[in-house]
Every structure is written in C-alpha cells, then in structure tokens.
Amino acid sequence: MGELVFVGLGLFDEKDITLKGLDAARAADSVFAEFYTSSLRGTTVATLELMIGKAIRSLTRKDIEQGSEILDAARRGSVALLIPGDPMSATTHVALRLRAIDAGIETRIVHGPSIVSAAAGVLGLQSYKFGRATTVPFTGDTFRPASPLDVIEENRKRGLHTLVLLDLTEGGEFLTAGKAIEYLLELAAERKSDAFTADTLACVLGQVGSDRPRVAAGRAKDLVSRDLGRPLHCVIIPGELHFMEKEALVKLAGLPPGH
Amino acid sequence: MGELVFVGLGLFDEKDITLKGLDAARAADSVFAEFYTSSLRGTTVATLELMIGKAIRSLTRKDIEQGSEILDAARRGSVALLIPGDPMSATTHVALRLRAIDAGIETRIVHGPSIVSAAAGVLGLQSYKFGRATTVPFTGDTFRPASPLDVIEENRKRGLHTLVLLDLTEGGEFLTAGKAIEYLLELAAERKSDAFTADTLACVLGQVGSDRPRVAAGRAKDLVSRDLGRPLHCVIIPGELHFMEKEALVKLAGLPPGH
Numbered sequence: 001m002g003e004l005v006f007v008g009l010g011l012f013d014e015k016d017i018t019l020k021g022l023d024a025a026r027a028a029d030s031v032f033a034e035f036y037t038s039s040l041r042g043t044t045v046a047t048l049e050l051m052i053g054k055a056i057r058s059l060t061r062k063d064i065e066q067g068s069e070i071l072d073a074a075r076r077g078s079v080a081l082l083i084p085g086d087p088m089s090a091t092t093h094v095a096l097r098l099r100a101i102d103a104g105i106e107t108r109i110v111h112g113p114s115i116v117s118a119a120a121g122v123l124g125l126q127s128y129k130f131g132r133a134t135t136v137p138f139t140g141d142t143f144r145p146a147s148p149l150d151v152i153e154e155n156r157k158r159g160l161h162t163l164v165l166l167d168l169t170e171g172g173e174f175l176t177a178g179k180a181i182e183y184l185l186e187l188a189a190e191r192k193s194d195a196f197t198a199d200t201l202a203c204v205l206g207q208v209g210s211d212r213p214r215v216a217a218g219r220a221k222d223l224v225s226r227d228l229g230r231p232l233h234c235v236i237i238p239g240e241l242h243f244m245e246k247e248a249l250v251k252l253a254g255l256p257p258g259h
Numbered sequence: 260m261g262e263l264v265f266v267g268l269g270l271f272d273e274k275d276i277t278l279k280g281l282d283a284a285r286a287a288d289s290v291f292a293e294f295y296t297s298s299l300r301g302t303t304v305a306t307l308e309l310m311i312g313k314a315i316r317s318l319t320r321k322d323i324e325q326g327s328e329i330l331d332a333a334r335r336g337s338v339a340l341l342i343p344g345d346p347m348s349a350t351t352h353v354a355l356r357l358r359a360i361d362a363g364i365e366t367r368i369v370h371g372p373s374i375v376s377a378a379a380g381v382l383g384l385q386s387y388k389f390g391r392a393t394t395v396p397f398t399g400d401t402f403r404p405a406s407p408l409d410v411i412e413e414n415r416k417r418g419l420h421t422l423v424l425l426d427l428t429e430g431g432e433f434l435t436a437g438k439a440i441e442y443l444l445e446l447a448a449e450r451k452s453d454a455f456t457a458d459t460l461a462c463v464l465g466q467v468g469s470d471r472p473r474v475a476a477g478r479a480k481d482l483v484s485r486d487l488g489r490p491l492h493c494v495i496i497p498g499e500l501h502f503m504e505k506e507a508l509v510k511l512a513g514l515p516p517g518h
Contacts, residue, residue, distance in 0.1 A: 011370060015279040018269060018372065022278065086372060088380030094507055097383065101510050108470060109380060111270060111372035113277065113345060116386055118370045121347030124356065127375055128392050132419055135387070154417070160391055211367060248353055251360050 002029070004074040004100045006087035008112020009033075011209025013042030014051050017082075021110040025052045029077030032070050036061045036170045037092075038084035038115075041232060042210055048082070056082065060170060064092045067099055074105045086114035119163055119205055119234055122213050124248025129239065131155030133163040136180040136235075138173070149187040152237050153195035159240035166233055174231030177204035178224045181235060185220060196220065196237065203236040203253055204228055217253035261288070263333040263359045265346035267371020268292075270468025272301030273310050276341075280369040284311045288336030291329050295320045295429045296351075297343035297374075300491060301469055307341070315341065319429060323351045326358055333364045345373035378422055378464055378493055381472050383507025388498065390414030392422040395439040395494075397432070408446040411496050412454035418499035425492055433490030436463035437483045440494060444479060455479065455496065462495040462512055463487055476512035 005024045010016025017025075025031050031054045033045065040048075049056050059081075063069060073079045081087075081096075087109055088094055097107050120127045134151035137143070148164060155162045164184075166175040181202060188196040198221035206214040206228025214228045241249070249255035264283045269275025276284075284290050290313045292304065299307075308315050318340075322328060332338045346352055346368055356366050379386045393410035396402070407423060414421045423443075425434040440461060447455040457480035465473040465487025473487045500508070508514035 008372065010277060013279075015282065016277050016370070018275050018277050019281065020272075020274040023274065086376040086380055088383060089376065089386055091385065091501075091503055094383040094503060098503070098506055098510055109377075111275070111377045111380065111468060113267065113370035113372055114376035114386075117345040117348065117373035117375045118368075121345055121368060121370065124347060124353040126350065127348055127373075128394070131391050132389060132417075133387050158391075158413070209370060242350075244350055244353060244357070247357055251357055 002074045002077045002079060003106040003108065005078070005080045005108045005110060006093060006097065007080050007082050007110045008086045009040055009082050009084045010113040011085065011115060011118055012207065013040060014047050016113055016209055018110060018112060021112060022052070024110050025080045025082065027078065028080035030057070030073045031080045031082065032057045032059050033082035034059050034064055035084060037090045039168060039232060040084055041230060061092060064096055067096055070096070071100060071103055071105070074100060075103065086112050089114070113209065115165065115208060115234060116163065118208050119236060122205060122208055122215060123203055123236065124252055125161055125236065125238065125245050126242065129161050130163055131158060131160035133165060135165040135167060136175060136183060137167040138169065138175055139183060146187055149184055149193065149196060152184070153193060156195050156237070156239050161239050162237045164235040164237060166231070166235070176231055177206070177228055177233035177235050178226065181220050181224050201238055201259060203238065203249065204233060205236070206231065206233045208234070215253045217249040217255035218259065261333045261336045261338060262365040262367065264337070264339045264367045264369060265352060265356065266339050266341050266369045267345045268299055268341050268343045269372040270344065270374060270377055271466065272299060273306050275372055275468055277369060277371060280371060281311070283369050284339045284341065286337065287339035289316070289332045290339045290341065291316045291318050292341035293318050293323055294343060296349045298427060298491060299343055300489060320351060323355055326355055329355070330359060330362055330364070333359060334362065345371050348373070372468065374424065374467060374493060375422065377467050378495060381464060381467055381474060382462055382495065383511055384420055384495065384497065384504050385501065388420050389422060390417060390419035392424060394424040394426060395434060395442060396426040397428065397434055398442060405446055408443055408452065408455060411443070412452060415454050415496070415498050420498050421496045423494040423496060425490070435490055436465070436487055436492035436494050437485065440479050440483050460497055460518060462497065462508065463492060464495070465490065465492045467493070474512045476508040476514035477518070
C-alpha cells in the first residue's frame with residue numbers, strides 16, 4: 001500500500017519549496033500538482049519538472065474532487081501532490097486526504113510558506129493582531145457577496161487587521177487588488193458603512209515571495225490604480241496600528257507619515 | 260553597502276528551509292540565527308552549519324535588540340539571519356529590519372513554513388475560520404494574564420477557531436500543551452466562564468513539521484495528560500465545526516465520533 005504526500009510549493013517560484021518537499025517529490029513514484037487554489041507566478045510546470053526530474057500531472061479541481069486517478073496511483077505506490085503555498089488550505093485537499101485514509105493509504109504533509117503569514121511579515125504587521133481572513137471573489141450583476149466587508153467591519157471593531165485574499169479562476173484570471181478595493185468601496189457605499197471608505201488605510205501587495213515584493217499603503221482610493229505587477233495580489237485592511245507597525249508601513253510600504 | 264536577508268527555517272528540522280533560503284544562507288558573507296522566538300527541535304545548529312557550509316553565530320534576544328553586531332556585519336557585506344518558522348513574526352525582527360533600512364542596508368525576506376497555517380492544515384481545519392491567535396506565557400503567582408482566555412471567548416462567540424501558541428524561554432524551557440490547558444481551565448474557573456470548561460473541545464499538537472506530528476482532539480480535561488512528545492506544542496480551541504472539519508478531527512486526531 002502506497003503513500004500520499006501533500007507538498008507545499010510556497011509562494012512564488014520553484015525555489016520556494018522546502019528541501020523536505022523536494023525530497024518527497026523526487027522520491028515519489030508519481031507526482032501530481034494543482035494550481036486552481038493558487039498559482040506560482042515566478043515559474044512554470046516545465047521548470048518544476050526539470051528540478052524534480054519527473055513528469056508532473058496537473059489536476060483540475062474536478063480531478064481532485066473526483067479523486068480516483070490520484071487515489072489509484074497512491075494505492076499502487078508513493079504519490080506527491082504539489083500544492084502552492086502551504087497544503088490543506090482548501091477543503092478539497094482535506095476531503096482528498098480523508099478519502100485516502102479511508103482507503104488505507106498513508107498520508108503526510110510537507111509544509112510550505114503561506115501567504116497567511118508572509119503578507120503580514122512583508123509589511124511588518126504583527127500576526128497575532130489579525131482577525132479572520134476573507135476572500136474577494138469574482139463578482140457579477142447577481143453575485144455580489146457582502147461577506148468580505150462583514151469580516152473587515154467585524155475585525156476593525158476589535159482593532160484587528162484583515163487579510164483579504166483574491167479569487168482566481170482555473171482559466172487563469174486573477175482578481176487584482178485594485179478591483180477588489182473598488183468592490184469593497186461599492187459594498188461599503190451601498191450599506192453606508194464607515195468601516196471602509198475611500199480614505200480608509202489599506203495595504204496592497206503583489207509578487208510576495210519574490211525578491212522584490214511590490215507593496216503600498218495609503219488611502220483606499222489612492223491604491224485602486226497602483227501597479228503591483230501581474231497578480232497574485234492581496235490586500236490588508238489594518239485595524240489599530242502599534243507605533244512600530246505604523247513605522248513599518250511608512251518605511252516598507254510608502255505610507256504617508258501623517259496618515 | 261551590504262544586505263540583510265531574513266531567512267525562515269520552518270517548523271522542525273534542517274530540511275524545512277526552502278531552496279531559496281538555503282541559497283541565501285550559502286551566499287551570505289556571514290550567517291546569524293536566533294532561537295528565542297521558537298526552536299527547531301528536529302535538528303541542531305551543528306547540522307545547519309554542515310548543510311550551509313558556514314559557521315552560524317547564534318544571537319540572543321538582547322543581541323537582536325541591541326543589533327550592532329549584525330548591523331555592522333550587514334554594512335560590510337551580505338548577512339543571512341536564520342529564524343525558525345516564517346520570519347518577521349516578532350517585533351524584534353521588524354525593529355531590526357527598520358534599523359537596517361535606516362542604515363541604508365538592503366533587506367529581503369525569504370519566507371518559511373509557519374505554525375500559523377501548518378497547525379490548521381495538520382488537523383484539516385479551515386484557516387479562514389480562525390480568529391486572532393494568542394499565546395500562553397509562563398505564569399507565576401503574580402503574573403497570570405487573562406488575555407488568552409479573552410481571545411478564546413471572543414473567537415468562540417463568533418464561531419471561530421483559536422490557535423494558542425505556547426511560550427518558551429531562552430533557557431530552553433518550553434510550555435507544554437497540558438500545562439497551557441490547565442492554566443486556561445484555572446482562568447475560566449476563576450471567572451466562571453463557560454467559554455472554556457473541562458468538557459470544551461480542544462486540540463493539542465506536537466512535532467508539527469515532522470513526518471509524524473502527534474495530535475489529539477477531545478475534551479480539554481482528557482488532553483491535559485496527553486503525551487505529545489517533547490515540545491514545541493500548540494493548542495487549538497475550535498469554534499463551530501464544518502462537518503468536514505469534524506470528520507477530519509475524528510480521522511486525524513482521534514476525536515470521539517459522538518463528541
């Protein structure tokens with residue numbers, strides 16, 4: 001009976017995997033990957049295949065949900081499933097792990113860097129001051145969820161920061177920080193919320209995990225058109241700032257000192 | 260003018276560093292490390308030195324706060340500072356980075372796996388359902404902070420999970436999950452809180468980042484004496500559980516199905 005190892009790829013390129021993760025991928029009889037929960041923007045599957053020395057079979061969300069191909073391979077031998085960031089952040093990963101356990105397959109996680117801690121670190125914000133995180137999805141005329149603004153309001157009431165992750169599609173579309181802030185401002189205007197306005201302090205991040213992340217802090221309205229390079233982007237709406245957090249936003253993200 | 264690179268070491272042993280982090284350490288003119296914010300329990304400094312091929316100078320909290328030794332080295336050349344987990348989680352790291360910037364030194368972060376995302380992943384809990392995290396310190400007759408219980412109560416009111424990190428000393432003492440739960444139960448009894456009782460569902464974790472983390476889920480009182488191996492340990496107090504989160508706790512952490 002084989003083994004299924006969930007391997008985190010980290011944030012940006014092929015060198016954000018850990019030594020343990022690379023060992024697990026190289027030792028596996030077959031290597032799969034999924035890029036629908038996130039994406040490594042600084043590399044390609046071909047580069048990962050060269051580094052690992054094996055072909056990588058990229059799976060869609062449907063493949064992972066259906067699961068038979070990867071579970072069959074894990075019954076026959078050892079399988080590594082490469083996942084951007086830190087594995088198990090999506091329910092589909094957990095569901096797959098539980099099905100593997102039900103099938104008597106050994107499972108193991110090799111952790112990787114996650115945007116959840118990296119985004120705070122890049123800006124010098126303290127992780128214990130973050131409330132729950134939220135995600136802004138692609139919206140339409142009929143699909144306009146208010147939950148991201150609800151989470152920001154709930155956190156700000158308590159002086160807590162909010163990490164706002166941005167949706168992507170399997171087709172390769174990535175929501176930008178600017179579009180997400182525009183949407184949050186629309187929601188806030190519709191409900192006349194003062195928890196998030198054009199003048200609210202916000203932070204935008206791009207290229208996190210690269211040698212030169214692009215970050216900016218300032219009034220929400222001033223960040224809508226900020227160039228962060230190609231996505232992935234994310235947004236942080238700070239709560240109350242410790243003086244050192246404020247100094248960090250000034251020196252690391254160009255926050256106007258008087259803000 | 261040199262560079263100061265903050266390199267995350269990840270969770271457990273010398274193989275939890277990323278390829279990018281290892282490159283940065285090997286390329287640096289001098290390599291420092293700190294182990295007062297956390298610790299790599301699965302390896303030694305000597306093993307890290309062999310892997311990197313350089314001597315590592317371990318710094319105390321006082322050294323990092325004082326900062327002159329590492330900043331002087333970064334003025335002369337390139338410096339890597341190795342930090343367990345994902346860097347910048349401590350204010351002392353951020354303060355050092357800001358001082359380096361003031362001194363005209365280039366700074367960069369190489370991210371590593373963090374307990375903040377790993378603890379949730381190991382148990383199959385959804386990261387977006389976590390409220391703010393808290394830390395249980397070593398307490399004494401006069402030092403008995405109530406803030407950890409406050410955070411748990413605030414999160415549970417909203418159905419959110421709480422990650423409870425555990426303090427360590429530079430002398431090498433590590434608070435255990437059992438002691439932390441005992442302390443939380445004492446606090447809850449003193450304030451007659453029903454947010455955390457002997458029967459409250461809790462999860463305890465040890466050896467996270469190793470091939471075989473030790474985890475358990477059950478009533479708080481049943482976990483006090485659970486053997487998790489040598490620390491680092493941490494604790495999660497779940498809020499409302501999605502059915503798949505509950506199934507995960509049953510299959511991954513031995514939660515009694517009826518709980």
